[in-house]
Amino acid sequence: MLKEAEFFERIEDKRVRCTLCQRECLISTGKRGFCGVRVNIDGVLKTLIYGEVAYIAVSPIEKKPFFHFYPGSTWLSLGTLGCNFKCPGCQNWDIAHKVPETMEESDIIPECNYFTPEDVINAAKKYNCLGISWTYNEPTIWFEFAYETSRRAKKEGLLSNYVSNGFISPLALDTIAPYLDAIRIDVKGFSKSTYKKIAHIDDFKGILSIAERVKRKHGMHLEIITNLIPQINDNENELKGIAKWIKQKLGSETPWHITRFYPACKLSHIPPTPISLLERTRELAIKTGLEYVYLGNVPRHPFENTYCPHCGKILIERHSISILKNYLKRKICPFCGGKIEIIL
Ligand code: SF4
Incomplete structure (x- = not known):
């Protein structure tokens, strides 16, 4: 259904600037923004969806x-x-x-x-x-x-x-x-060139700022995800950069999901992410000081589970998107009494 958009500025010649996302598209009358679902109709921005x-x-x-x-x-x-x-x-x-x-x-x-x-x-x-x-x-x-x-x-x-x-x-x-x-934010890389390659944007710092704003200004629950694609965003320094940023800006208790890529869309020629690369990335994140780092799209892998960061015991056992066993009754490890940052 067509409806007037919430965020836009009118500029000269019936053009508008959409301020809903960081792309800030400048849209002439009769044209759409990059997303293809916001259209300038006679100087007024409307959503089509x-x-x-x-x-x-x-x-x-x-x-x-x-x-x-x-x-x-x-x-x-x-x-x-x-x-x-x-x-x-x-x-x-x-x-x-x-x-x-x-x-x-x-x-x-x-x-x-x-x-x-x-x-x-x-x-x-x-x-x-x-x-x-x-x-x-x-x-x-x-x-x-x-x-x-x-x-x-x-x-x-x-x-x-x-x-x-x-x-x-x-x-x-x-x-x-x-x-x-709650918000789960996708951090696809840690350099301008990676973001340019994947998302066609010039700067990714605004994405990091939004994650920090979610956590610090709004106190909302936040989890981070990175879909690790061979040859595209598997640079070790960038992955270390993501881990360090999570620890410093969001806190070591913030979950980071590192997921396995499967060939899709225009990257159908790229093979699935080697499991060894996912495991190495998790290892470097744990060494950086993150407490909860998960591997995704690898059913039955032990790093689908939640482990207590204090004593190392399994707290939640998973198989893909199913929970097999949940030992947590409160936000406290039942084995060692350590604090666990999970909303139950
Ligand atoms: S991509 Fe869409 S939502 Fe983002 S600024 Fe452009 S028109 Fe607005």
Whole structure:
């Protein structure tokens, strides 16, 4: 559904600047921004995808992945069309790289089903979800719908989380933050050249600032993820840089998920990440001082589990996105009494 955008500035000649994400697209009338879902109609920026759901599922929080936020809980997960990144190895390229053809209020987007915020909230309640997860593609691009739904959901006792690339503008983050409970941010590399290669952006520092703002200004639960792609973002110095930054700026208790890449989209020629590379990266992160470093997309690997950083005993045993055993009843290790930073 077509709706006026929340964040934009009018400039001369009916052009607008979108200020929703850090790309800050300058858009002439009749044109769209980089994400393909925001259009300038006669000097007014509009979103094409308010309420337009391209994918919906009930899934465990571990699928996002969040491992330290209500482990084992169930979430109504939603995605739309488009993205403000066009990553060549995107696992959800079938929706994230697609944009609606519509430009009129009356047009139907064939790939989507229209939901109101109430429809989403009712569905979350019907399926006994703890809340709503804005995921699959970058949730920032349908800000107006995520904001309105999360705001109303909070009143109904439901939580909300964002699975994000962190490229949201600080103002948009500050606006939605009171209605979000957790964010998982993707840190794809630690250099301009890696981010240029993957996300076609000139500077990645704004993404790091958003993660720091989530944690320090908003006190929100935060987890970091890096999908490790051979030849693309496997530089050891950059990976060390991510680990050091997490420790210094976010805290050693912040979970870091290092996930295995599988060939997809324009990177179909690149083989899956060697497990030895994932293990080496985890080792360097632990040596840097991070307490919770997980390997993802490697079912049955021991580093899917949560270990007590004090005594080393298993606290939560996992198989992929399923929890096999959870020994935690409180935020305290039942074996040594050490403090554990997991929201239960
Ligand atoms: S949300 Fe879309 S239109 Fe707005 S700045 Fe980002 S990419 Fe550009």
